[in-house]
Amino acid sequence: MSEEMRPRLTAEERREQILAAASVVFGERGYAGGTTDAIAKEAGVSQAYVVRMFGGKENLFRAAADRAAARVRFAFRDTIAGFRGDEDLDEKRLALSMAYIGLMADRGLLLTLLHLFSLGHDPVLGPVARDCFLDVFRVVRDEAGFTGPEATEFFSRGMLTTVLLAMRIPDSAGRPEADELMSCAFGERTTDLISLMQGQVPLDDAAR
Template sequence: MSPEETGRLSAADRREQILTAASVVFGERGYAGGTTDAIAQQAGVSQAYVVRMFGGKEKLFRASAERAADKVIEAFRGAIAEFNANDDVHEKTLKLAIAYTHLVADRGILLTLLHLFSLGHDESFGPLARSCFLSTYTIVREEAGLTPEEASAFFARGMLTTTLLAMRMPDAADDPTAAELMQCTFGETSTDLITLSQGQSPLDDSGR
């Protein structure tokens, strides 16, 4: 019996451990560059165990992407639960944005989603990318109660936020132009996002 099988973690906990590692590796390297070996090393288990649990890289990437999308949905639903009856659109979208701010402290989640969206042309991953995004949009429309126009504006700013974080724009916070752009984009979450993002490196040098 392998060391990972004799450990104290349950199968569900071990699965989450591997998916967390996959988020880091796929986030850093993308689907093409990520390998089950690198994910196994990141998770501290054997490659054979990873393959046995997920059945190969494609299924592992799919599970990692679904996990990332589920995290966004979970964060948004948590924010929606904090809505008050008299909240206006600004207050609702601010609560959603703050929830997203805390979520993307895990850079692997952010980058895994971006890699998924970049595979929209792929026969296997394209439908998943569209489904994940539309599920999130539906929650913002139906559960948060935003109009189509309000939801579109919210996601437009969210995608710009995601792009700026992916390119590590907070690392250039001392540049007045970068600071201006981030302040206009991040708004009331600007300081938190810059603090959470600066210095993040999801995959250590030995795993790059």
């Protein structure tokens, strides 16, 4: 079904539809391997429609990366808004960690951020990567009330979590060293994450 025959969506809904597809494609194939054609197929629209809306792959990747970072900021701010004011550091850290891990149901978001961070050398996307990371850092430091060292330690563990999920470490569940590592990194969410990874499938062949 062409996009003209689909139920009419608002421009913002169409944009979100394409960015969600871009997150899937860029997440699996990276910036170099992702194409506007593959993204269009994943979104169920024409390549020309994607290009008209975003103007090319670089702009589309940047928009997908901005979307991913915004979802992290929103999840953190939503968690912070629920603080009572008497939480200690460990309670804040756990709440924010749980919010971040909860986002990983969207594997494309996770991998799009990792691909973005690997493009620090790029004259256009490098500044986007740095701004993205520093914006989230400021949310944790300033809005959650962490000190600089506390926020740095939080992000150190967060990057470990990101890398472990990107390599699908839950696929090694049952190996003693993997189980120990996941227990230390994910705590009570370990079982949920194993189930989550098992439910994720690669990009459909039709979109390659």
